[in-house]
Every structure is written in C-alpha cells, then in structure tokens.
Amino acid sequence: MASEWLSIGEVADRTGVATSALRFYEREGLVEAERSDGGQRRFHREVLRRVAFIRVAQRVGLTLDEIRAALATLPKSRTPTVADWTRLSRAWRARLDDQIAVLERLRDDLTSCIGCGCLSLRACALYNRNDVAASLGTGPRYLLGDRPPEGVV
Amino acid sequence: MASEWLSIGEVADRTGVATSALRFYEREGLVEAERSDGGQRRFHREVLRRVAFIRVAQRVGLTLDEIRAALATLPKSRTPTVADWTRLSRAWRARLDDQIAVLERLRDDLTSCIGCGCLSLRACALYNRNDVAASLGTGPRYLLGDRPPEGVV
DNA sequence: GTACGAGTTGAAGTTCACTTCAAGTCAAGG
C-alpha cells in the first residue's frame, strides 16, 4: 500500500472530497490522473495539495472557472514555490476584503435604516445601493447587481 | 394612468425586478395580485414595499424560503409598523455580523498562512477550519462544511 | 376599428458544482 500513486478512494479519504467530485474535477481539468493497467485512476501525491487549494479557493468565493484560471498561472513543470502561493494568497485577501466591505456597508445601511421603516425604493440606501453583486446567493449570477432600478417610487 | 392598481410592467419598472421574477414570486406566494376583467395581474401599491423587502433580504443572504417565513411574521391585515421592521432588521444584522466574522477569520487564516506554503491538510487552519458553511458558493448546500476531512495528509 | 405593445400560460431551459444511478470491470485477500 501507499506506493507512489494514490487511488481515487485514497485521495477522497485524505482530502475529504467525494470520489464523484474528484472525477468531476478531472473532467473539468482541475486535476490530472494517470491510469492503471485496468483503467483505474492513479493520482500523484501532488494532487492532494491541488485539491486543498481548490477547496480553500472555493471558501474564498472563487468559481471553478476562476480556480482553473488561477491554477493555470502556476508553473507547469516544477512544484509551486512559496512565492507562487504568496502571489495567489494576496489576490484572495483582496477579494475577501472586498466581500467584507460590502457586507459591512450593508450592515451599516441596515442599522441606520432601523426604525425609519422606509424601504421606499427612492430614499433607502439599503435598496438602492447596488454593490458588487452581493457576492452571495445561489443560482444565476446575474441575479442582483444588474439592471439598477431606473423607475422610482 | 396610475390608478389604485399597478400592472406587472409598472411594478417591474418601479422596482427594477423583471416581470418573470414577479410572476415567479406570485407563484411562490411571496406577493399577491388581483386580476383585471381580462385576467391580467393588478398589484396593490403595497407590493412595491414587499418587493423591496424581498430584494434587500436577498442581499442579506436569505433564501426565498426564509423570506417567505419572515413575511409570514408580518401582520396579515394592517400595514407593518416601524416596530415590525425593526424586529426583522435586528435579525438581519446578526446574520450579517456572522457572515462578516466568518470572512474575517478566513482572511486572517489566509494572512497568517501566506508564505507558509503549507496547504498541507493537516497543519493548515485554512483547510481544516470548517466554519458555518462558508455562506458562499452555489449549488448543493451540503457543499462545504459537511464531511470534515477525517483522513489526513 | 385596428394595430401593436403589454400581458397570459405551462413547460422547459439555465447555471453551478456536484451527486446518483445503472450496469458493469478491476484488484486484492483468503
């Protein structure tokens, strides 16, 4: 056991990511795998780090498309260095700062709006401020933050 | 024009919400509408406030299910008072505080991790901290935050 | 009175990040 290569089950156990997700990641070009003689996936250890990267990036709010793009900036041949990670981390930090700022502004608008009972579309900063796509919510990305209310109440 | 009632197009113009979304909201029981003789929707002005409420609630990160539940706590017959709004606003504020706290913790973990190049699954707080479902990301809600990595690297 | 934009419906499509399923094949211990 525990040779140079890892089966998909081993990678799943060690990363906490489901095998179905790992297959999906391979289809999507986020990770790579060799094959055994029988056609089963054999992952290099490096994939553990890569999967960890993917999961953390998701927590930061990146989509798989963005993550794929970020991974593409890593050196193809050599193992990523500290400098590589630092670069990506800095970009993430900025993103998080933005997200936090959006939420804080929303919270402050909300606080200053408590008791005003307005929500009257014209006056309320709460309704009219259309920040950076809220960075929240599921479904179609073009949900909030587009089509600002032109009409008024 | 501009009688007691509003057509769906007028509501769409004045709230910035698409007509398809308004129909969807009606189907989902989030707003109500009377009908004209010809069967077209006729919205009461109150719906403008209600739609504003829905959109702000979404920015705070509530799902439509949760919004429906919140709307259900509003008085059925009378127009909501300042006290009603205040109550809901307080609940939202707490939510936003939580979300902000999660992001700040993630940012701090990230900062303290810059340059460590770890992402090594066992040591990295970044990977192992499984906060409150991250409050981010689309798709299946059981995406992150469940199934903690039991195996280790 | 007629044209034409605005409205109607139900059904199906969209996006994202997966999961689930069916119908098998592979691999390793006994």
Add this chain to the structure above:
DNA sequence: CCTTGACTTGAAGTGAACTTCAACTCGTAC
C-alpha cells in the same frame, strides 16, 4: 479460484432563483 469492495463509464438528477419560449389574449392610442 472466488468473493467482495473499490473502481469504471455516460447519462441523468439536484436545488435555487429565476429566464425563455411558444402560442396565444388584452387593452389602449390613434
């Protein structure tokens, strides 16, 4: 050799919050 659990594939399903479509009808300005 045989069993059993891990693995394979492609296709279809999931959930949220809508949007899009087709094939109509309404309503109002001229």
